Amino acid sequence: MNLPESSQKRIVIIGAGFGGISLAKALRKLPAQVVVIDRHNYHTFQPLLYQVSTSGLEPDSIAYPIRKVLKRLENFYFRMASVEGISTDHKMIHTDKGSLTYDYLVIATGTKTNFFGNSNIEKYAMPMKTVPQALNIRSLMLQNFEQADDCTDEQQRKALLTFCIVGAGPTGVELAGAIAELKNNVFPKDYRHLNMNDMEIHLFEGAPRVLSPMSEKASAKAHHFLENLGVKIHVNTIVADYDGFTMVTKDNLTYYTQNLIWAAGVTGAAVAGFEEPSLIPRLNRYKVNRFNQVEGFDAIFAIGDIAYMETEDYPKGHPQVAQPAIQQGDLLAKNLFLLWEGKPMKPFTYFDKGSLATIGRNRAVADLGKLKFGGFFAWFIWIFVHLVSLVGFRNKVVVLFNWAYNYINYDKAARLIVRPFQKKSGL
Numbered sequence: 001m002n003l004p005e006s007s008q009k010r011i012v013i014i015g016a017g018f019g020g021i022s023l024a025k026a027l028r029k030l031p032a033q034v035v036v037i038d039r040h041n042y043h044t045f046q047p048l049l050y051q052v053s054t055s056g057l058e059p060d061s062i063a064y065p066i067r068k069v070l071k072r073l074e075n076f077y078f079r080m081a082s083v084e085g086i087s088t089d090h091k092m093i094h095t096d097k098g099s100l101t102y103d104y105l106v107i108a109t110g111t112k113t114n115f116f117g118n119s120n121i122e123k124y125a126m127p128m129k130t131v132p133q134a135l136n137i138r139s140l141m142l143q144n145f146e147q148a149d150d151c152t153d154e155q156q157r158k159a160l161l162t163f164c165i166v167g168a169g170p171t172g173v174e175l176a177g178a179i180a181e182l183k184n185n186v187f188p189k190d191y192r193h194l195n196m197n198d199m200e201i202h203l204f205e206g207a208p209r210v211l212s213p214m215s216e217k218a219s220a221k222a223h224h225f226l227e228n229l230g231v232k233i234h235v236n237t238i239v240a241d242y243d244g245f246t247m248v249t250k251d252n253l254t255y256y257t258q259n260l261i262w263a264a265g266v267t268g269a270a271v272a273g274f275e276e277p278s279l280i281p282r283l284n285r286y287k288v289n290r291f292n293q294v295e296g297f298d299a300i301f302a303i304g305d306i307a308y309m310e311t312e313d314y315p316k317g318h319p320q321v322a323q324p325a326i327q328q329g330d331l332l333a334k335n336l337f338l339l340w341e342g343k344p345m346k347p348f349t350y351f352d353k354g355s356l357a358t359i360g361r362n363r364a365v366a367d368l369g370k371l372k373f374g375g376f377f378a379w380f381i382w383i384f385v386h387l388v389s390l391v392g393f394r395n396k397v398v399v400l401f402n403w404a405y406n407y408i409n410y411d412k413a414a415r416l417i418v419r420p421f422q423k424k425s426g427l
Helices: 018-026 046-053 119-124 131-148 154-161 170-190 216-229 322-340 376-389 393-409
Strands: 010-014 033-038 042-044 063-065 076-080 083-087 092-095 098-101 104-107 111-113 162-166 200-204 232-234 239-242 246-249 254-256 259-262 266-268 285-287 300-302 355-358 364-368 371-374
Touching (some): 010 098, 018 033, 018 322, 046 131, 046 376, 119 239, 119 259, 131 170, 131 259, 154 162, 154 254, 162 170, 162 254, 170 200, 216 355, 216 364, 355 376, 371 376, 376 393
Parallel strands (some): 010 033, 010 104, 033 076, 104 300, 162 259, 200 232
Antiparallel strands (some): 042 063, 083 092, 092 098, 111 266, 239 246, 355 364, 364 371
């Protein structure tokens, strides 16, 4: 890999998600060579991926060039590459574009979709972890509606118009609400000859309630909001198989759908080169101490979703959401400054700022410390928090304009099949 020789120490950050970007930006004044490696040349604001998949936003509204985010770093280098492995004995990183050495390594690779070993679901279901995957869902949804509008077979048409979302965490709940709003406000005008009663939205959850990481009050409100929008909720239900047309649950219920979206779980996107106890195989996450050092290594750190840190308040690790990653990235930057000065590092303590989830227009739920509420005010807070958190002034303006347009016109502007998707089918 072509990088200049330097007398400065080299810090390599693998992954430009919330944690990696937060860390890199905070290293601006550190006298070190900072190298960021990612498979994409952009940072994705993942909480709004569902709006790309449901035609509410275009992908460039929630993505931002990594080089532009970090342009103020004097000794910053970005390489678009896939990391294939790490030789910890030689402090060497191997990628599909070549190899490079490091003095300090930070792994911030986040998570990937967890299909729990079900090869059929992995083959035929639609995950939503990346911008291309969100665009695939958008194209598939619109293509299926176009096909349904010209379909004479009743069972086939209903399968084209049935949406099954597996996983009722924030992603699944927000996605179900967005699709329900398309059914209620947009598709009846676009597809006037289709019977919208044929369109069904099913949300499946293995736990006893939706939004299980949030409070029972938030969960109950979200359940109520979704049912009012016409979403059919199935709790204590585990999806067992799917062949591209027929979905079967573990209690042998059958659903016919050509739109199965998998939001049921994630697993760590670990890099090859580590074994126990550094890597926890069942979680695919790195075990780290309170300074985010990977167990067994002084110069290798892990932050964000890929890091598993046990504390008194979080004995099973921190939640795999943006805030722990951002806070760990910020603190690690400070600790690296302390390392440079030969001072002891500071342990990480997570400050929980609360949780939010939106369920369509004027509907959201919020757990903000002891305050737990839902409705319009929670929805307004959700909008404000997400606008502030977006990277780049242009993205904030574009997203705000789109949301205002959608709110006033009950419309979704990005209903374009610009990149047709060929779905695998079991038919």
